[in-house]
Amino acid sequence: MSDDVYKPPYALTERIVDLVERIGEELGRASVGERSLRLRRANRIRSIHGSVAIEGNTLSEEQVSAILEGKRVIAPPREILEVQNALEAYDQLVGWSPANESDLLSAHAVMMNGLLDDAGRYRVKSAGVAGKEGVIHVAPPADRVPFLMKQLFQWLETTELHPLVSGAVFHYEFEFIHPFADGNGRMGRLWQTLILCRWNSVFGDIAVESMIHEHQQEYYEAINASNAAVNCAPFIEFMLQVILETIQTDQVDDQVSDQVKRLLDAVGGGRLSASELMERLGLSHRPTFRKNYLKPALEGGLVAMTLPDSPRSPTQKYFLTSKGKRLLEMV
Numbered sequence: 001m002s003d004d005v006y007k008p009p010y011a012l013t014e015r016i017v018d019l020v021e022r023i024g025e026e027l028g029r030a031s032v033g034e035r036s037l038r039l040r041r042a043n044r045i046r047s048i049h050g051s052v053a054i055e056g057n058t059l060s061e062e063q064v065s066a067i068l069e070g071k072r073v074i075a076p077p078r079e080i081l082e083v084q085n086a087l088e089a090y091d092q093l094v095g096w097s098p099a100n101e102s103d104l105l106s107a108h109a110v111m112m113n114g115l116l117d118d119a120g121r122y123r124v125k126s127a128g129v130a131g132k133e134g135v136i137h138v139a140p141p142a143d144r145v146p147f148l149m150k151q152l153f154q155w156l157e158t159t160e161l162h163p164l165v166s167g168a169v170f171h172y173e174f175e176f177i178h179p180f181a182d183g184n185g186r187m188g189r190l191w192q193t194l195i196l197c198r199w200n201s202v203f204g205d206i207a208v209e210s211m212i213h214e215h216q217q218e219y220y221e222a223i224n225a226s227n228a229a230v231n232c233a234p235f236i237e238f239m240l241q242v243i244l245e246t247i248q249t250d251q252v253d254d255q256v257s258d259q260v261k262r263l264l265d266a267v268g269g270g271r272l273s274a275s276e277l278m279e280r281l282g283l284s285h286r287p288t289f290r291k292n293y294l295k296p297a298l299e300g301g302l303v304a305m306t307l308p309d310s311p312r313s314p315t316q317k318y319f320l321t322s323k324g325k326r327l328l329e330m331v
């Protein structure tokens with residue numbers, strides 16, 4: 001890269017290098033080609049739900065799914081339009097090129113169609129981000145935005161950084177500039193997904209945005225910490241951790257047997273003994289229940305014991321871990 005190309009401020013920490021390596025290993029294990037259509041569809045819904053929920057959209061995953069199916073949903077029209085637009089944008093995603101600025105503007109036009117007068121155009125007014133105690137970020141003046149965005153795209157086109165890292169850097173820099181009057185969060189997450197998709201198409205089929213939503217507070221804290229340090233390493237580390245967790249969760253879902261899924265469903269929100277679970281599942285052969293249902297669910301960290309120090313206790317009960325709950329929501 002030549003010296004006169006803008007370089008965003010970041011440091012490559014040991015943790016970043018380690019996370020990139022671990023993500024690579026996990027992806028090597030993933031059965032990408034075999035991912036079922038059901039899981040791909042569920043993940044698309046979760047991505048869109050996660051991304052719009054971060055910005056306060058109140059629609060549930062079920063409602064997002066209903067909109068995708070063209071069903072009528074009772075909800076505020078603006079929120080329905082936000083979801084419809086996001087569905088359209090994610091549908092068109094692979095047709096856009098990450099380093100093409102006019103594609104970003106086209107994507108914003110789709111994402112904000114009918115929601116913003118300036119859809120598809122950079123802002124012409126000042127912008128900032130408000131926290132609980134007032135303004136926490138003042139974005140660069142509007143007349144600087146076209147130049148700053150041009151620089152950012154030039155950097156993206158020429159950087160030799162690993163896409164796992166350049167995607168996070170782009171996302172952070174994009175939020176710093178806040179180029180649009182609205183829709184910056186959704187667009188930053190969409191563009192990072194696009195950068196990742198170009199590197200490995202599996203990122204079109206997994207729900208990184210949903211995991212960001214689950215760690216929303218840390219997402220904001222990572223941006224704030226990067227702003228304060230004038231170095232986006234905290235944000236890169238946060239994003240890589242989220243990506244790693246998304247891949248791990250997704251793999252579990254892909255590999256979990258139907259029996260384990262039935263067990264998770266039977267446990268639900270309760271605390272139940274082995275006998276109660278067998279009854280719910282209509283099973284009478286305890287060794288089969290242990291081998292095919294309970295053992296893999298415990299080993300996969302999907303179900304936990306109320307008395308982990310006395311596994312054989314007659315009063316032992318089982319409940320879903322947060323990983324189990326998440327998986328149950330997905331299936």
Ligand SMILES: Nc1ncnc2c1ncn2[C@@H]1O[C@H](COP(=O)(O)OP(=O)(O)OP(=O)(O)O)[C@@H](O)[C@H]1O
Pocket residue numbers: 054055128129130136137175176180181182183184185186187188220223224227
């Ligand atoms: N301190 C911060 N500095 C810069 N960007 C931030 C900061 N905190 C959060 N953000 C980013 O800004 C996004 C929210 O921006 P804003 O409140 O302006 O919403 P928006 O531009 O209307 O777009 P959207 O509603 O899609 O996020 C967050 O999702 C996050 O990506």
